[in-house]
Amino acid sequence: xxxxxxxxxxxxxxxxxxxxxxxxxxxxxxxxxxxxxxxxxxxxxxxxxxxxxxxxxxxxxxxxxxxxxxxxxxxxxxxxxxxxxxxxxxxxxxxxxxxxxxxxxxxxxxxxxxxxxxxxxxxxxxxxxxxxxxxxxxxxxxxxxxxxxxxxxxxxxxxxxxxxxxxxxxxxxxxxxxxxxxxxxxxxxxxxxxxxxxxxxxxxx
Numbered sequence: 001x002x003x004x005x006x007x008x009x010x011x012x013x014x015x016x017x018x019x020x021x022x023x024x025x026x027x028x029x030x031x032x033x034x035x036x037x038x039x040x041x042x043x044x045x046x047x048x049x050x051x052x053x054x055x056x057x058x059x060x061x062x063x064x065x066x067x068x069x070x071x072x073x074x075x076x077x078x079x080x081x082x083x084x085x086x087x088x089x090x091x092x093x094x095x096x097x098x099x100x101x102x103x104x105x106x107x108x109x110x111x112x113x114x115x116x117x118x119x120x121x122x123x124x125x126x127x128x129x130x131x132x133x134x135x136x137x138x139x140x141x142x143x144x145x146x147x148x149x150x151x152x153x154x155x156x157x158x159x160x161x162x163x164x165x166x167x168x169x170x171x172x173x174x175x176x177x178x179x180x181x182x183x184x185x186x187x188x189x190x191x192x193x194x195x196x197x198x199x200x201x202x203x204x205x
């Protein structure tokens with residue numbers, strides 16, 4: 001509402017016009033001094049108001065010990081997740097809000113295969129139970145879920161070459177066996193590990 005845009009008819013009285021202007025200024029003062037202007041914005045509201053905002057958004061699965069960012073993402077996407085409940089996309093959105101990279105596939109009639117890639121989360125029973133609780137909250141009651149937890153690791157591969165002439169190289173003990181790592185879509189292998197290098201130089205005549 002502004003002073004030059006009135007909701008009253010053209011034949012309003014001077015008193016009505018004055019009251020309208022007074023109300024307009026009062027509302028502007030209240031809005032300017034509002035202590036919680038971000039109250040309904042999940043990523044900006046104070047943390048103590050998140051539980052109430054979660055109820056307002058219809059969040060079904062709530063855990064106070066979740067990371068604050070996960071809680072804010074869950075509340076921010078609460079209406080979207082709720083509207084997609086009982087679907088693969090809804091389960092994927094619900095788990096993504098917890099910080100997991102998720103793939104949800106239909107493996108058979110009333111059967112779902114959920115693959116969750118762990119980023120910084122620990123691979124333990126607590127994490128497993130938290131994921132299962134979120135899945136059970138948003139899946140169809142008739143569906144059976146198969147859950148796979150995968151650990152993602154980003155690393156670099158290096159190739160090194162050593163060349164020497166007229167020296168003696170003594171390499172330390174070799175590991176008992178080859179070390180290999182296989183993950184979904186990735187594989188790595190360490191066939192030799194150098195733990196000690198001794199290079200004594202011998203003079204030649």
